[in-house]
Amino acid sequence: MMNPVLRRETITSLRGWKNYAVLTFYLFMMTLGAFIFFYSSAYESYRFTFDPQSVVYLYVVLGSIQMALIVLSVPALTAGSISGERERQTLDLLLVTKLSPFSIVIGKLLSSMAFVLLLIVSTLPVFSIVFYFGSVGIGSVLTLVCFTLTTAYMLGGISVFFSCIYKKTVVSIMLVYIFTGILCFGTLILVVLPMAVRGGNQVSNTVTLFKLIPNPGVAFFSLIDGQIGSNIIKDVFFEYTQPSKNSFIQWGAEHLWILHIIFQLVVGSVFIALAAGSINPVREHKQKNKRAKTNGKGKSEV
């Protein structure tokens, strides 16, 4: 049986105008990105013509816009999922049904993920411009889609968690953006600052790798590097730091995006579990009972 929360969310969201507006804006931004890329490429050429060999950079531009839009839109779509139920005074009605808190959270997350998937699929015609000129295969685009979806999963999980613990949707959205900002820029500062202060050769490759794993931006460009044959991430972060003899670290420096996907799946799942636990009204009671039993045992032993 389809998750009832997912089913209801699908019905209600497709009846409202908001999702259509988001979809239109999303497609507009992607198309605008493609247009600006074509125009600027042609503008720089001698006869205002487009060089098909540069279409690979269109792929980078579109992928970057897509990633940025997903990072911005997922918290807005998901951070109000549980707090919205609370504000609407419908959460209690849900919690007294046979649905487990986990089903409620998953239903909410899946509905957001379904919309994210719709956004991504709807941009495929724009991406198809890249296929027309060649140079990037369907496999690369599908890998990019998977990467974007795991990013959405992690951000969605974090958003649902904040939505569960804060009553106001606005607070949840702000916290997810702060959290995302820390992942994107905080980790980058943690890597760049020691390199700038002590010099790259004084900083370990291993430490740099582990600091960069949570960064979705660096992981995204690591994926793009692998797809278009460039070495930007490796050159910037690992070329001047102390090389490691560990083969895993060497592999990780080239495949940072795979480690990041694992990180996203783990973090997303942990936050989903925490979210489900936080809306379970009898959870604390269970813990308290356990504590009481333990205390009782301790006392009897004394």
Added chain:
Amino acid sequence: MLEIKELVKNYGKFTAVDHLTLSVGKGAVCGFVGPNGAGKTTTMRIMAGLLKATDGSVVIDGVEVTKNPRALREKIGYMPDFFGVYDNLKVTEYMDFYAGAYGIAYKERGPIIDNLLEIVDLSHKKESYVDSLSRGMKQRLCLARSLVHDPELLILDEPASGLDPRARVEIKEVLKQLQGMGKTIVISSHILPELAEMCTEICIINGGKLAAQGSVQEIMQKLSQKRIIHVQPLGEKEKMIQILKEQPFIRSIIENSQDVDFDFAGTNEQLAGVLKQLVLADIPLISFKEKEGNLEEVFMQITGGESV
């Protein structure tokens, strides 16, 4: 059906429910009455598994609320005092959503929803959007929602609050129908005369404690310290008052324009003696009866005049 034992709920240093013990039998309609902040909603939320108790236990049909919340949810239907509805959802879709949430198979939902909408008199609004319904209709829809899985116990927190008199009557009719179907109902309400009319028993809660429990008559008999007897003569009122003043068990007499009320402290036999004396004195009587107590008065007496 419902057994609450030594239930305690603390919010920091404030005790909302203080060692509350009560039981409600199967098929009973129990009215939960108490002033604001008495602990009614807290107790009901604990019963529904929405709030953890600090101490004590709530057992519903053999299932302890905190130990097996899933099994509990099959047995109870809960209607909170405040609730919202979803935008862009039709009445049937709203019911279908909750039927799905209670694990009812898709094929079985249609007849159940039709039947429930008929009970709450919303069949004609099946295709309407939920947010377009009036408040009374939303209350009835929420009641139908709480019945979708055919629970044995209904916990209704102020189901008639904020409704106009007509909508209140409609809700009352539905509740009577449910009572006829053998459902056990625990209902809190501000409208005491309505509770007195439909409840088989009343629980008066004050300061988180059970102040009184029993049928409406039992509570009033137990708590009414005064027996007010109303007498209406056709004439010779002064002569009648003179006779009444001579009676040893009459504590006070209140003279009205047409009739007389007196506070009687004796037994039924002694009261029959008073009536006999009035008849023997040829006082033409058209009424001689004990005034029935009022639940509202009893409530005020128990709770020390705190507002409901």
